[in-house]
Amino acid sequence: MFVLAFVYLKRVLTSFFIIDIMKTNIHSKQENIERHLQKPTIAIIGYGPMGRAFALNLRDSGYNVLVGLRKSSKSIESCKKDHVTYSSIEEAVEKAKIICMLCSDIAMKEVYDKYLKKIRENKVLVFAHGFAITYNLIKPKKNFDVILLAPKGTGKAVRDNYVNDTGTFCLMAVHQNASGRAWEYANELANALKLNKKGFLKTTFREETITDIFGEQAVLCGGVSQLIKYAYETLVENGYDKRLAYLEVLHELKLTVDIIHEQGLTGLWNNVSLTAKYGSLTNRDKIISKDVKNNMKRLLKDIESYAFAKSITEEFYKHYSKNLHKLIKEEEKSDLEKTGKVLREKIIEKN
Numbered sequence: 001m002f003v004l005a006f007v008y009l010k011r012v013l014t015s016f017f018i019i020d021i022m023k024t025n026i027h028s029k030q031e032n033i034e035r036h037l038q039k040p041t042i043a044i045i046g047y048g049p050m051g052r053a054f055a056l057n058l059r060d061s062g063y064n065v066l067v068g069l070r071k072s073s074k075s076i077e078s079c080k081k082d083h084v085t086y087s088s089i090e091e092a093v094e095k096a097k098i099i100c101m102l103c104s105d106i107a108m109k110e111v112y113d114k115y116l117k118k119i120r121e122n123k124v125l126v127f128a129h130g131f132a133i134t135y136n137l138i139k140p141k142k143n144f145d146v147i148l149l150a151p152k153g154t155g156k157a158v159r160d161n162y163v164n165d166t167g168t169f170c171l172m173a174v175h176q177n178a179s180g181r182a183w184e185y186a187n188e189l190a191n192a193l194k195l196n197k198k199g200f201l202k203t204t205f206r207e208e209t210i211t212d213i214f215g216e217q218a219v220l221c222g223g224v225s226q227l228i229k230y231a232y233e234t235l236v237e238n239g240y241d242k243r244l245a246y247l248e249v250l251h252e253l254k255l256t257v258d259i260i261h262e263q264g265l266t267g268l269w270n271n272v273s274l275t276a277k278y279g280s281l282t283n284r285d286k287i288i289s290k291d292v293k294n295n296m297k298r299l300l301k302d303i304e305s306y307a308f309a310k311s312i313t314e315e316f317y318k319h320y321s322k323n324l325h326k327l328i329k330e331e332e333k334s335d336l337e338k339t340g341k342v343l344r345e346k347i348i349e350k351n
């Protein structure tokens, strides 16, 4: 009886503790955020998917936005099309108090060293991903505020969710608080970008960077693509119709991902057939064995240490992305991709 009471008490306390942790870190939408930034110019360095989303959202929220681009930038046409003001990077960083660093992560050091190192005034640097700070590619001046607003979605989603007024969940962190107002700026910008409408999670640059890179390599992009490839090849090499193989291992993935996204893994098991449930729960260990977890631990170590950052930096600056382009080309030419292209154009999208 005593043991049972103890176990019960421990369970209750544990659940309180877990709920408490969740409560202290997740912040709900903030109302009535004071506007501290009196019509400042906000520079957006880079006009890729996230640069475009930040520029358009901030402009539509009433801020002066100036996109900074290099001379022969291929993004000039996009800026013109969006009626967004642009200039050289030099002019943008000089005019702006807030500088959103939204060029490629790997180019951050080059951009910082060339355009920001010489600046003396106090500035606010804003990042959408903590890569450059976590791996010390950039060591910002002591008089700069350094803020992270990392949306949990693509640039396209950040823009679409602004327009349809749903907002995008985001991770927020402050790396340097030189002015003492870095959190006020972070909150105001998140509000203007609709990144706090659904709530946000306070974190650190390092934690955001490591979990983000690990997630995309282990599951979201790396793990999932390899699983699809091996499953497709297994069916085709054993004589099954390529089109059926594609439909089963790739096309239908959206259905399960949507359920998992909305209802978690329990929701998945509640929504699939008895055969799928029994077969998957009893056989998944044979496919993704404990070895895979050991591989994941090794991958995490590479990301935590400088190993992965070093490898991507060398690929970009030493090999000019040659290996990456080769891998992308190989994937494009694969049988899976050819089958998918035909199926999507001729069958799936016609119905």
Ligand SMILES: NC(=O)c1ccc[n+]([C@@H]2O[C@H](COP(=O)([O-])OP(=O)(O)OC[C@H]3O[C@@H](n4cnc5c(N)ncnc54)[C@H](OP(=O)(O)O)[C@@H]3O)[C@@H](O)[C@H]2O)c1
Binding pocket: 045, 046, 047, 048, 049, 050, 051, 052, 069, 070, 072, 073, 074, 075, 076, 101, 102, 103, 104, 105, 107, 110, 111, 128, 129, 151, 153, 154, 155, 156
């Ligand atoms: N894409 C997403 O959905 C997403 C999601 C979450 C976080 N983020 C983060 O948001 C940031 C921006 O990512 P992104 O995907 O939008 O952009 P990206 O495609 O990685 O970068 C595109 C921009 O970077 C500029 N750029 C590249 N090298 C440069 C250099 N050496 N000097 C000056 N500019 C240079 C490009 O200029 P040109 O036009 O001249 O080529 C282009 O405007 C990154 O920190 C990324 O991790 C992105």
